[in-house]
Amino acid sequence: MSLKTKNINHLTVHSIAQVVNGTISGAPVDTEQKIEYAFASDLMSDVLMLDTNDITLITGLANPQVIRTAEMSDINLVIIARDKKCSSEMINLARENNITIIETPYSVFKVSGLLYNQGIKPIF
Amino acid sequence: MNIKFDIEGGNFSSAGLASSEVKRLLKQLNIDIKTIKRLVVAMYEAEVNIVAHAYQGEADVEINEDHIKVVFTDHGPGIDDIDLAMQKGYSTASEQVREMGFGAGMGLPNIKSHADKLNITSEVGKGTRVEIICYLNA
Numbered sequence: 001m002s003l004k005t006k007n008i009n010h011l012t013v014h015s016i017a018q019v020v021n022g023t024i025s026g027a028p029v030d031t032e033q034k035i036e037y038a039f040a041s042d043l044m045s046d047v048l049m050l051d052t053n054d055i056t057l058i059t060g061l062a063n064p065q066v067i068r069t070a071e072m073s074d075i076n077l078v079i080i081a082r083d084k085k086c087s088s089e090m091i092n093l094a095r096e097n098n099i100t101i102i103e104t105p106y107s108v109f110k111v112s113g114l115l116y117n118q119g120i121k122p123i124f
Numbered sequence: 125m126n127i128k129f130d131i132e133g134g135n136f137s138s139a140g141l142a143s144s145e146v147k148r149l150l151k152q153l154n155i156d157i158k159t160i161k162r163l164v165v166a167m168y169e170a171e172v173n174i175v176a177h178a179y180q181g182e183a184d185v186e187i188n189e190d191h192i193k194v195v196f197t198d199h200g201p202g203i204d205d206i207d208l209a210m211q212k213g214y215s216t217a218s219e220q221v222r223e224m225g226f227g228a229g230m231g232l233p234n235i236k237s238h239a240d241k242l243n244i245t246s247e248v249g250k251g252t253r254v255e256i257i258c259y260l261n262a
Contacts, residue, residue, distance in 0.1 A: 048169060
């Protein structure tokens with residue numbers, strides 16, 4: 001049974017990793033964390049413009065500024081799509097700032113579609 | 125309380141260090157998280173601007189009882205037309221900056237929307253001064 005049919009509108013970090021066939025790195029997973037909203041962007045200024053808290057960032061960029069952007073925006077889950085690999089600098093920065101990373105081979109579009117289908121909401 | 129940070133032009137891996145330090149400090153001072161976010165987002169965009177466009181710069185952070193003031197001063201090419209630079213979508217950023225997820229002409233508008241006050245002065249060929257003020261309990 002899919003999570004949607006159970007009418008659950010949030011996911012845990014582990015269930016998100018499973019849905020997007022991803023690998024977890026960065027800060028240890030907070031098993032209590034409930035993911036409800038996500039935002040997909042490759043433009044970090046658009047992420048910094050948001051005033052919503054507790055969102056998950058889906059991006060196809062893999063550089064330290066993605067993690068810095070998450071830090072400034074109080075985002076603690078970043079999904080790196082398109083099979084991009086995180087550098088050790090990114091992973092260390094994420095650990096320092098309590099940010100969990102999921103690397104996935106899927107495209108931003110596919111990740112967004114899969115998570116939307118599981119009940120994760122857009123912020124606008 | 126006053127703190128000064130040096131910002132190195134062109135060094136993308138250190139871009140954000142000053143904003144990160146200030147965020148940590150403000151959390152320790154129990155400043156309201158919304159105010160912290162507004163200030164550090166504005167600071168971070170300004171920091172990225174120095175890294176992206178200038179040779180060298182600094183951030184002078186002044187924490188007062190009712191407001192925080194950050195002055196970014198850089199040695200760089202300066203801004204010829206500040207009104208034009210403030211327009212959403214206007215950018216002179218390099219390809220390298222765009223690859224980092226910036227340079228889409230949203231930096232200065234983003235600073236303006238997060239800060240309570242923004243003052244920019246610039247001299248072409250010399251550099252730019254960006255003053256950001258966020259009021260506490262605003």
